[in-house]
Amino acid sequence: MKQIKIGLFGLGVVGRGIVQIIKDARNAHAEIHRICVRDINRPRPIQVPREILTDNPDDIFNDPEINLIVEVISDAEASYRLVTEALRRGIPVVSGNKAMIARHLPELIYLQNCNNTALLYDASSCGSIPVIRNLEEYYDNDLLLEVKGILNGSSNYILSRVFDHGEDYHDALAKAQRLGFAEADPTFDIQGYDSLFKLVIITVHALGVYVNPDDVFTAGIAYISDDDIQYAREKGVKIKLVAQVVKVSDDRFTLFVMPEFVSPSKYIYSVDDEYNGVVIRGECYDRQFMFGKGAGSLPTASSILSDVMARLHDYRYEYKKMHYMGLPEYTTDVRLKVYVRYRIPEQIAALEFDEISERYQSAAHSYVIGDISIANLIKARHALDNRDVFICNIPRFFLDRD
């Protein structure tokens, strides 16, 4: 059996997890051959032989023994340069950088095809849950109707602390960062972008269509307040940050990331702490639910290792669905029912509701509940940026138990 010799970029939380796991997994047919880091002299909480460290990427690119590059640096720009360079040289890559992948996927697919090589990134979505691989290989038919889930372990951890443990939002955020569940920049998690990038990648493998992340409505939990939490508690629901891609008809689909009121009958209601959970809905099998650790060093590293092992057998994504006839089209012409909490009316003046069904006003806070199209949410999003406004989806259009 062939031996995988890895050139590793990055020795942060995930990189160290990979070194650890490959050391522990005795049969793993894989070894770390070289590690490229920014500063080779920096003290590290892991023992690595000094001679395999380098700060020169060419030491990896030009090493003929290296047959796989694993890239786990957090800087998306640097990741883009490394991954495209590797693919151009025909070297297969495993990457966990969801922001980079979501922004450049069409080019990355093109480079894989041109250079007859592979880029694997199961670790980029949902940590240890094999969502991409399953969408690509198993749900490989047009019976798929919806993929919906909690894709960000960090914001889910915060919401769990707030809902189940009555903690203050800011305390919970600080704790998530302390425990290493939060990404390098926490705004990435709490403003929904981490979920968005994962959703864009999932959509390619679910429906065969690439949607630019800039074209997708994304709202996070950064401005959730005690009023919102109180409101949800009174209604007997939890607030979760949910990403979803949904076929709204035979030939159209939509996708968005938004906090959502989740009732106890839903599978994702019980996805707590740093866990991720994904519901895949199809025409025949109804709903399937996958659940596992979505954040943390070892779960992410083990997912990277699954991609590494897949290269033993020369596995690559075929992006089969992208070649299907009659692919569905992305639409934002879909009406949602949303709860919008604000402080002063000017904050939400940009929101063009089709219909408002409830209004609540008080000195401290106010909210409206109404119908609005995703197109209008997108139009208003910049006017909402950095305002103390909380938007939450009230599921209605989609089937009951999800």
Added chain:
Amino acid sequence: MKQIKIGLFGLGVVGRGIVQIIKDARNAHAEIHRICVRDINRPRPIQVPREILTDNPDDIFNDPEINLIVEVISDAEASYRLVTEALRRGIPVVSGNKAMIARHLPELIYLQNCNNTALLYDASSCGSIPVIRNLEEYYDNDLLLEVKGILNGSSNYILSRVFDHGEDYHDALAKAQRLGFAEADPTFDIQGYDSLFKLVIITVHALGVYVNPDDVFTAGIAYISDDDIQYAREKGVKIKLVAQVVKVSDDRFTLFVMPEFVSPSKYIYSVDDEYNGVVIRGECYDRQFMFGKGAGSLPTASSILSDVMARLHDYRYEYKKMHYMGLPEYTTDVRLKVYVRYRIPEQIAALEFDEISERYQSAAHSYVIGDISIANLIKARHALDNRDVFICNIPRFFLDRD
């Protein structure tokens, strides 16, 4: 893209589901070319063109246009003859016959290799949950510690009716049969053999080792009584029929099928009705949980269709783990803690306990709780056959939340 032309054996509940799904899935690159049934004149609850029906298997075997055989007949002997004949002729096969596959897997692997063809059977285990494919492709490293789950939708449905709805066991069994959740012969489900066969198949793909089903301790729910249900209720647990394969050390593993007391903190506690749920435990990712419909015509048929679609890309199981160095060995030298309810002491005289920790005796029923090795359970199993004795595992040796 290539077109799959299917020769279908069997037009029962699952066979009709397949015909239905392939008709509905407009992009499915697959068509039913010929269907072999026992009696072509029998009235059927589905419209099938008369000219594609045959009662002669050779009409399928000798048709050069057919490039895939799908076999969904319930008779394991006939299934064995058809599948081995097809493989010998080099025709790929998709089968859902877990009894046949579990009994003959070594030969079936040999035939695939000799004739350079494929047998896919994801549908054989856990209906719509892609357990086999994930174990084969994704959990493809030696970090796997345990696969444990509810693999039989029919017995789980019965236990759910009894526990959650207070129904009588025999009423619940009759209802399961009426709803089509029970297999042709209900003893197959309720005595644990259906779970056993699935577990044997799962073990090959989880650990790379084939264990003969005859060598595995299997107890079912056929003799569960109100006393047992009452006992479980008082302890705040549910009784579930659980199949598990567990690494007990670096080089040894065990597997067995047994009812188990499941506490509310476990993932499988909330797997109710006809659903299946599987927990995969690994060294790094902790636990992953997969959940979906485990019985019924369409869920099974959609799983068969996923196998059919995989053949578009010439997918086959590589049985990679069987070629690993240092495969773990099957052992029955593992002590379990069990609850054994009986009527008269003679019924359990054959059970050699290492240690008994509790005894309860009354005129109506009695029980013991004690430690016993799996080897001793296997030795005593024929003495327990068809006796009003109920054995239930009390998990203790394995980690807490599973």
